[in-house]
Amino acid sequence: MKSGSNYLRKPKTDVDRALKNMEKSKRRRQIEAERKKFRRNQQPKGPRRKSWGVEDADEADLTAFERIMPRDEGERRRMLEQAAQARNGGAQVDEQAEDGAPSRKPGASPNGADTVVRAGLVVEFGSGLCRVDIGGEAEGEVVLCSLRGALAEQESGFTNPVAVGDRVTVRLDGAGGGVVEEVLPRRSLLARPDVFKAHLRQILVANADQLLIVASWREPALWLELIDRYLIAAARGDLPALLCINKLDLATGLGEVQETLAPYTALGIPCLLTSAETGEGIAELRARLQGRTTVLAGLSGVGKSSLLQAIRPELNLRTGAVSDRRHEGRHTTTQAVLVQLGESTNVVDTPGIREFGLAGLGRSELSGFFPEIAAAAEGCRFRNCAHIDEPQCAVRAAVRRGRIAQSRYHSYRQIYAELA
Ligand SMILES: Nc1nc2c(ncn2[C@@H]2O[C@H](COP(=O)(O)OP(=O)(O)OP(=O)(O)O)[C@@H](O)[C@H]2O)c(=O)[nH]1
Ligand SMILES: [Mg+2]
Ligand SMILES: [Zn+2]
Structure with missing residues (x-):
């Protein structure tokens, strides 16, 4: 289990150290101010409601979805x-x-x-x-x-x-x-930095056993980079991850789906193919959930609620059609809800998250979350090769030869660019 402090980089120079101290005392003042505000708001309103639904999604741009046991x-x-x-x-x-x-x-x-x-x-x-x-x-x-x-x-x-x-x-x-x-x-x-109070974290789900990353083949289109981000978040939180590609009924053939998922099956990540519409793959999904607490995460509209509905029709969850951009008139999930499917089988339906930052992750750590990239990197000319534009980079050579999927390398580059 990683503690939050692992993500803080060590100060390198006096300037860095001074900046860090300044930041610290500023943070302390912020925390104190927040505490006061929190106490004032405590009665009679209670803590502000935290929804992390579509309304919050834009503000959540910089947040990470990670599980870290707090220091205390x-x-x-x-x-x-x-x-x-x-x-x-x-x-x-x-x-x-x-x-x-x-x-x-x-x-x-x-x-x-x-x-x-x-x-x-x-x-x-x-x-x-x-x-x-x-x-x-x-x-x-x-x-x-x-x-x-x-x-x-x-x-x-x-x-x-x-x-x-x-x-x-x-x-x-x-x-x-x-x-x-x-x-x-x-x-x-399973927690993430709070959207509004940067020094606090919001617990999304307690006592989860696994993360089911739900994506749809179409409507909305499969977005592999988001899957890769969820996989990193799951790994950082020591949470086993499963992939579920829903809306299989919208695919023209199984071949194209399997080909797209090949990089993940190669990594040993279970990939379930489902259709909440036709019932395909629902039995296998049910078996995967059996006896565990599973968090369902994925873009809005991929069919998370519909899948649970297919597993247990009597649930009556809120599901909604993908309509206009402003999400008006949609009946989607707005809050995490735990559904008990059996004695020790729980599923947490969560609202769709559009953006998924990976705050706190260091650039040099990134390749560790892409096992195929880390393996190929052994052959790079430079030990500290970032696999971006260095000469004699074995990773880029592997991508050119098709040994590493373009999509995975693309995700790596995108995430690398946004990390400090
Ligand atoms: N064709 C097809 N449509 C589906 C399937 N599963 C869900 N849908 C439709 O997709 C739309 C969105 O489904 P939801 O279950 O509400 O999606 P969600 O992931 O829960 O969305 P949020 O609650 O907003 O995060 C609904 O109109 C569903 O009927 C499927 O397997 N095939
Ligand atoms: Mg939903
Ligand atoms: Zn390299």
Whole structure:
């Protein structure tokens, strides 16, 4: 697991160092100002809702989609455990609550009345409120919850204290609502720099096991560079990635699709070919999702929601036709939503992201995310060859000979150009 500090480059000269210190104190002032603003806005509005849908896409140009365990996550876990032990007299999480069964805790609430604490799974988050599934698979009872004040105020480095996919404990209020008391330690974290507060990160999904990159063959046209960017983000977050090419019904033949995907199959990346329209490939997709928590990501309109709909027709997800450029009148996904397909099978449907920056990645690290380029680079004349215009570059020779796909090399160059 990489920590955020790995991405900071070391200062090289006194000027660099001075600039860095200036930046640091400026950042500290910014953070302090943000904290004050955050506290002021806390009551009664709660944290600002974070949607990362199409509306945000243009502002998200410079953001990265990456999973990094925050530096203070270890500390947070220890504090959580201690707090839980203090409350439960030794047990970290109430055994009954783990099962989803109610547990009585006389005197646990401030007014001394009996309260019911349940374990649950966050299926939606927004506006400082979340929906928590506190039932088993069969019941699926979803409760609208606010967050315990201390949770929202906690300095975690994230804009959202709770995210879709989080396991939480909820104190029910007896009137159909509840309060999220604690967020249980996260197994994994998919986050990206916050669009508006550069020093904070936004957690997209907690506890995910894999990233399903969904693209469509046509409408919108297959965009390989975006796939390559998602693959890098997945690798940086130690998240296994799968490719799913949807709208296969719009392809004239399977051959052209397979040819396009050859560079990925060669790298051992599973490539699923589907059509939500005809049902082709849906059974295999279902099998790939089985027993895991999968995040679906891809351009708007590629059919993420439609695919989930095809897997479970009763879901009733929002899907929309690709229409005008301004996206008016479209019924697309606007917020990450966790859908439980089975006991341990969860899928997180996310809104389409148009742009995908890779902030923090160093130029020299880039080829490491293109295994075929890294392999060919062994033969370059210069050890530090960037494979752009150096003489006797084995990578460019491999591209010329067709051993490295043009499209992959093109992505490499495009991303290289935007990295510092
Ligand atoms: N021909 C064809 N159309 C499809 C297929 N899958 C989805 N569509 C259509 O594509 C459009 C967009 O589908 P959505 O499922 O809303 O796409 P999405 O990826 O969820 O989009 P966002 O929520 O905006 O990110 C809808 O009109 C679907 O009917 C497919 O396999 N073939
Ligand atoms: Mg959708
Ligand atoms: Zn080279």
